[in-house]
Amino acid sequence: MxxxxxLGEANARVHVLTEEHGLVRGVAYxxxxxxxxxxxxxxxxxxxxxxxxxxxxxxxxxxxxxxxCGFRLLDAPLALSMMQSVCVLADTALxxxxxxxxxxxxxxxxxxxxxxxxxxxEREGLPQVVRWELALLADLGFGLDLxxxxxxxxxxxxxxxxxxxxRAVTQEAAGAWQDRxxxxxxxxxxxxxxxxxxxxxxxxxxxxxFLARDAYxxxxxxxxxxxxxxxxxxxxxxxxxPVPHQPDGREGFGLAPD
Numbered sequence: 278m279x280x281x282x283x284l285g286e287a288n289a290r291v292h293v294l295t296e297e298h299g300l301v302r303g304v305a306y307x308x309x310x311x312x313x314x315x316x317x318x319x320x321x322x323x324x325x326x327x328x329x330x331x332x333x334x335x336x337x338x339x340x341x342x343x344x345x346c347g348f349r350l351l352d353a354p355l356a357l358s359m360m361q362s363v364c365v366l367a368d369t370a371l372x373x374x375x376x377x378x379x380x381x382x383x384x385x386x387x388x389x390x391x392x393x394x395x396x397x398x399e400r401e402g403l404p405q406v407v408r409w410e411l412a413l414l415a416d417l418g419f420g421l422d423l424x425x426x427x428x429x430x431x432x433x434x435x436x437x438x439x440x441x442x443x444r445a446v447t448q449e450a451a452g453a454w455q456d457r458x459x460x461x462x463x464x465x466x467x468x469x470x471x472x473x474x475x476x477x478x479x480x481x482x483x484x485x486x487f488l489a490r491d492a493y494x495x496x497x498x499x500x501x502x503x504x505x506x507x508x509x510x511x512x513x514x515x516x517x518x519p520v521p522h523q524p525d526g527r528e529g530f531g532l533a534p535d
Contacts, residue, residue: 278321279368281308291317291338292368293325294384299375300368303327303338319364320346320388346392353395355514358507359406360391365503366413370492380416383409403511404464404472407480410488411465419443419491421483423465426450437461438483440490459483478511 279292279300289308293301307313316323322344328337350357367384371377387409391398414420420443425432427444436448437458451458462479464472472480485508489500 278319278323279364280319281317289317294367294381296378296381297376299377300371300373303336305338316342318347320360322385346388349392350395353399355510356391356395356398356402358510359402361503362507365501369501377416380412383412403477407484410484414487417492435461481508481511
């Protein structure tokens, strides 16, 4: 489930990502009832059935819950932001009706991971989101080439990505152009490297640049607000914890009391 919008008093227009048909938009009758609203929530994994109506009209959708994700993340704001960003990006970037089985499988895997252990997702979900965004870019035809250096052909020492071509560049080949290139975090070069929070923020900046330019900029659309919020939350997590309030009313800077 990617999104739902009210349609009349009891129904909703829902967008779902399917294995065989890609992005599908349809009408879910009774979706605004108590049971229906719990089912048609973004992030949920739902077994969906389609009932075609007249040609050109949105199909009627019905479904049953396989795995609920959204409600599990209510007390995990960063993981919730990850889920919201993934759903909105898939909903607004993918073309309707084009199968994307590999991206579908990665999306289900990611949403399931986020919901199984929200506390773990808060700590370890970001690198998976960045990798998912790379897969989304590839599915849209804007994949990055991180296999070798665009200048020298070297496969080691890759440290940057060209914002123009989306190809990797080594530290040595970058030379005086480093300031014009996008940093390439090491965790995107191997599955064995999980990276650090700073790496994950760099990864979000990398994929965010190409999403904004290629997936949305070519249609004269901004990067979705949910994706911007995820970046801001991740960047705020890099900031040092605030200094505890002092008993005597002083804010202090971590100094020992007199």
